[in-house]
Amino acid sequence: MIDRNRTGAPASARRWLAAVLLLCLLAPLLAAATPRERVLLDTGWRFHRGDPAGVDGRLDYDVRPEITQSADGKVADARPDEAVRIEATRPVLKPWILPTGNRFIRDPKQRHARPDAAPPVGDIAFLRADFDDSHWQPVSLPHDWAIAGPFIADGPYGGMGRLPSWGIGWYRRSLDIPASDHGRRVYLDVGGAMSYATVWLNGQLVGGWPYGYNSWRVDLTPYIEFGGSNQLAIRLDNPPESARWYPGGGLYRDVHLTTTAPVHVAQWGTHVTTPEVSPQSATVHLAVTVDNTTDAPVHAQVETEFFALDANGQPQGEAVARIPAIGFDIVAGGNTKATSRARIATPRLWGPPPSQQPNLYLAVTTVRQDDRVIDRHETRFGIRDVQWDADRGVVVNGEHIVLNGVNQHHDLGALGAAFNLRAAQRQLEILRGMGVNAIRMAHNPPDPQLLELTDRMGFLVIDEVFDSWEKKKTPLDFHLVFPDWHEADLRAMLRRDRNHPSVILWSVGNEVGEQYDGEAGADIGWGLAQIVREEDPTRPTTASMNWAKADMPFPGMFDVINLNYQGEGIRQDPEFEGTERIRTPPSYPDFRATFPDKVMFGSETASALSTRGTYLFPVTPAQSAPVRDHNGGGDSATQRVSAYELYAVDFGSSADKVFATLDRHPYVAGEFVWNGFDYLGEPTPYYSARSSYSGMIDLAGFPKDRYYLYQARWRPDLPMVHILPHWNWPNRMGVVTPVHVFTSGDEAELFLNGVSQGRKKKGRHEYRLRWDAVAYQPGELRVQAYRNGKPWAQATLETTGAPAQLALEADRSRIGNDGRDLSFITLRVLDAQGRAIRNADNLVRFEVQGPAELVATDNGDPRDLTAFPSPERRAFSGLALAIVRGLPGQSGTVTVKASGDGLQAGELQLQVGQPQ
Numbered sequence: 056m057i058d059r060n061r062t063g064a065p066a067s068a069r070r071w072l073a074a075v076l077l078l079c080l081l082a083p084l085l086a087a088a089t090p091r092e093r094v095l096l097d098t099g100w101r102f103h104r105g106d107p108a109g110v111d112g113r114l115d116y117d118v119r120p121e122i123t124q125s126a127d128g129k130v131a132d133a134r135p136d137e138a139v140r141i142e143a144t145r146p147v148l149k150p151w152i153l154p155t156g157n158r159f160i161r162d163p164k165q166r167h168a169r170p171d172a173a174p175p176v177g178d179i180a181f182l183r184a185d186f187d188d189s190h191w192q193p194v195s196l197p198h199d200w201a202i203a204g205p206f207i208a209d210g211p212y213g214g215m216g217r218l219p220s221w222g223i224g225w226y227r228r229s230l231d232i233p234a235s236d237h238g239r240r241v242y243l244d245v246g247g248a249m250s251y252a253t254v255w256l257n258g259q260l261v262g263g264w265p266y267g268y269n270s271w272r273v274d275l276t277p278y279i280e281f282g283g284s285n286q287l288a289i290r291l292d293n294p295p296e297s298a299r300w301y302p303g304g305g306l307y308r309d310v311h312l313t314t315t316a317p318v319h320v321a322q323w324g325t326h327v328t329t330p331e332v333s334p335q336s337a338t339v340h341l342a343v344t345v346d347n348t349t350d351a352p353v354h355a356q357v358e359t360e361f362f363a364l365d366a367n368g369q370p371q372g373e374a375v376a377r378i379p380a381i382g383f384d385i386v387a388g389g390n391t392k393a394t395s396r397a398r399i400a401t402p403r404l405w406g407p408p409p410s411q412q413p414n415l416y417l418a419v420t421t422v423r424q425d426d427r428v429i430d431r432h433e434t435r436f437g438i439r440d441v442q443w444d445a446d447r448g449v450v451v452n453g454e455h456i457v458l459n460g461v462n463q464h465h466d467l468g469a470l471g472a473a474f475n476l477r478a479a480q481r482q483l484e485i486l487r488g489m490g491v492n493a494i495r496m497a498h499n500p501p502d503p504q505l506l507e508l509t510d511r512m513g514f515l516v517i518d519e520v521f522d523s524w525e526k527k528k529t530p531l532d533f534h535l536v537f538p539d540w541h542e543a544d545l546r547a548m549l550r551r552d553r554n555h556p557s558v559i560l561w562s563v564g565n566e567v568g569e570q571y572d573g574e575a576g577a578d579i580g581w582g583l584a585q586i587v588r589e590e591d592p593t594r595p596t597t598a599s600m601n602w603a604k605a606d607m608p609f610p611g612m613f614d615v616i617n618l619n620y621q622g623e624g625i626r627q628d629p630e631f632e633g634t635e636r637i638r639t640p641p642s643y644p645d646f647r648a649t650f651p652d653k654v655m656f657g658s659e660t661a662s663a664l665s666t667r668g669t670y671l672f673p674v675t676p677a678q679s680a681p682v683r684d685h686n687g688g689g690d691s692a693t694q695r696v697s698a699y700e701l702y703a704v705d706f707g708s709s710a711d712k713v714f715a716t717l718d719r720h721p722y723v724a725g726e727f728v729w730n731g732f733d734y735l736g737e738p739t740p741y742y743s744a745r746s747s748y749s750g751m752i753d754l755a756g757f758p759k760d761r762y763y764l765y766q767a768r769w770r771p772d773l774p775m776v777h778i779l780p781h782w783n784w785p786n787r788m789g790v791v792t793p794v795h796v797f798t799s800g801d802e803a804e805l806f807l808n809g810v811s812q813g814r815k816k817k818g819r820h821e822y823r824l825r826w827d828a829v830a831y832q833p834g835e836l837r838v839q840a841y842r843n844g845k846p847w848a849q850a851t852l853e854t855t856g857a858p859a860q861l862a863l864e865a866d867r868s869r870i871g872n873d874g875r876d877l878s879f880i881t882l883r884v885l886d887a888q889g890r891a892i893r894n895a896d897n898l899v900r901f902e903v904q905g906p907a908e909l910v911a912t913d914n915g916d917p918r919d920l921t922a923f924p925s926p927e928r929r930a931f932s933g934l935a936l937a938i939v940r941g942l943p944g945q946s947g948t949v950t951v952k953a954s955g956d957g958l959q960a961g962e963l964q965l966q967v968g969q970p971q
């Protein structure tokens with residue numbers, strides 16, 4: 056049932072029938088009179104993996120090439136390959152799916168006609184309304200079918216996270232559409248479905264969308280039985296080896312049913328820009344596209360009111376500006392765009408904290424026909440001025456903002472790809488704690504709610520659409536559909552996301568193979584950049600380059616130069632002599648000389664690697680080194696990378712080396728570090744693991760040491776000092792055990808058991824203080840940091856005793872009972888004196904009592920193949936995480952307990968109740 060907040064049904068069947076008849080008669084009138092409804096379809100779904108027997112490819116979107124070579128463990132900057140193109144010689148569904156993208160294809164001649172005949176699929180049990188799906192798994196959305204595992208320990212699956220994301224999945228539910236909706240349009244709005252979705256209603260193919268990261272809509276109207284139950288079935292078909300990371304699988308974002316009058320604001324039909332911004336006033340330019348889905352021309356009026364939003368996103372007081380009604384005609388089956396302007400006096404600007412505030416506004420657009428309100432549509436936006444200055448970089452509202460950015464993939468660790476607002480918000484909060492002010496959405500359109508968060512929290516965003524174009528990085532990645540879908544996918548992202556003030560730059564690709572193709576590759580880039588310019592002339596375009604050089608045609612196609620790793624130079628150390636992989640000298644000066652008028656920055660820097668809390672010896676004396684067994688970088692036997700934070704992928708650099716490069720080239724606008732949070736898949740350099748080593752924060756959300764190195768630079772006013780390694784080394788008595796210190800100060804003195812190990816000052820282009828000759832003895836390390844000669848911050852680190860007790864700490868002790876809200880609970884292993892043991896690895900067991908459930912556990916260890924839902928988890932480097940969700944609709948006190956052999960249990964209470 057869809058909860059529409061309508062008045063209850065009449066009691067008797069006869070009265071019910073009479074009401075239906077009346078509604079049918081009045082339907083056209085009512086249809087025109089009721090503004091839009093948007094209903095979240097999160098419950099009532101049944102899910103099943105695999106097709107019914109005997110389908111034999113009849114439901115395939117298209118035929119796919121054979122996988123001849125497995126791509127697991129391929130170096131990330133390996134040159135992409137030529138596509139293998141094959142023509143289907145048997146019927147496939149593609150001709151019926153392609154028209155779903157028509158709205159996003161500019162040239163009418165290029166749009167796709169739906170075949171007259173129904174697709175020749177025959178009788179498919181799962182499509183029938185009378186199919187009994189009661190034995191299917193009941194699920195709520197968002198849903199990721201693979202995240203519960205189990206992990207696949209053996210075989211070439213590391214790249215995609217060792218979780219079974221590929222294959223077929225079906226979702227079914229019924230939709231009760233009232234007779235009163237007759238004459239209205241009913242759309243299914245899908246935030247994202249992984250992947251190759253086909254949507255069926257009452258056994259008929261409605262449409263679909265291959266790319267798993269985009270949001271899309273299908274029009275259910277022609278297939279609906281009004282006044283009855285409608286059987287919805289969605290089939291997804293994830294190709295194997297389709298990604299360089301974990302894609303997830305399923306309806307992993309929100310799905311809505313949107314019902315409108317036949318004349319209504321089009322999908323993503325508003326476009327707000329703020330061409331003139333000053334402290335005194337702002338001009339807001341608004342374009343509204345209105346669709347007329349009837350077969351007669353109509354006349355409509357559109358008017359818009361603007362409201363300021365408070366910090367909770369609620370409109371404050373009276374409208375601050377108004378665009379009076381404009382009337383216009385719309386042809387039958389067509390649309391019209393109405394453009395107009397308003398002036399907002401003393402605007403509260405949107406800008407990144409801490410120096411600015413992310414203020415937001417709301418535009419409420421009303422569509423009228425014959426003086427009746429037929430649609431009401433809301434658009435959130437911000438008023439800000441962004442200038443791109445080749446000498447300084449990004450200037451927001453007149454203030455130069457150095458980009459202290461990170462790259463983020465879409466998964467939420469143990470929760471997988473299924474979007475969760477609180478989990479995403481927590482990630483952003485942790486990143487903000489480090490001083491991050493910018494996010495690159497690597498390498499695909501994010502969940503729309505993530506951009507609402509970045510708007511509200513004031514992050515600057517690079518919105519990126521593709522990781523590959525025509526050439527492939529993995530055998531069955533997006534290149535398979537690029538020729539047919541790139542225009543629709545790109546325009547869909549642009550129209551969906553262009554009103555977000557946080558988005559400052561559009562990226563049309565990441566390290567694409569077309570960089571290697573001279574003019575031909577540049578032409579494809581130019582075509583994509585032109586699409587961006589058509590849809591949004593206010594923001595620049597870019598594509599990230601790890602190979603194209605300044606003198607090649609490719610970089611000239613874009614407005615902003617985005618370099619991956621090239622700025623610092625790639626594989627320049629002597630040990631890479633003779634290697635056939637990419638080798639590039641430091642490249643910012645070359646690009647600067649060739650493009651003196653373009654802003655440039657490192658869209659991927661570092662790709663430094665580490666396992667949280669793991670320290671290997673010897674420690675390289677270099678500022679940056681690749682991970683090798685012999686240099687203290689890695690241990691291939693245990694698949695751990697040292698957390699001295701000096702080691703990187705072969706084509707990358709340590710954080711320190713990147714900082715030095717940026718400081719030597721002050722025209723570079725900043726960096727986006729690869730990467731913020733560890734993510735599932737791509738576990739370079741150890742592909743038998745499940746998750747990456749490149750995050751500054753591990754998969755569970757626990758900061759690695761590197762977090763503090765960035766914090767020291769990005770939050771210079773925060774007095775802080777951080778010491779590594781841990782100080783529990785019973786087997787290193789008297790052995791040299793380097794101590795490194797990260798501080799926002801400029802100098803520090805280190806004491807071991809009260810004895811000074813010397814006072815050190817950061818030199819030019821040095822970002823850490825190193826005491827590389829400390830001989831280990833147990834006891835206390837203490838560091839006193841200074842800034843400008845004055846005491847600035849202090850820290851101590853002690854040798855701890857044996858594990859004795861467990862302590863729990865919740866990030867939030869009240870959670871809402873909407874079935875989505877979460878509490879993230881950190882477990883620490885303590886000694887008898889209550890000191891956290893930074894190298895403890897005890898096995899613990901979580902238990903939840905009361906109106907909540909344990910959703911997942913983790914510890915941030917990339918090698919841990921214990922399934923995420925497991926209540927048992929080994930602590931890793933002293934920590935473990937439990938994720939707890941309030942049960943929908945329930946309230947009360949929840950007790951979370953953690954126990955372990957020989958340890959005093961830890962316990963805490965949470966309150967579950969109405970979301971606040």
Ligand code: GAL
Nearest residue numbers: 131132565566659662704729
């Ligand atoms: C880059 C690539 C990223 C990621 C990274 C890992 O080359 O663009 O997606 O793979 O390497 O180091």
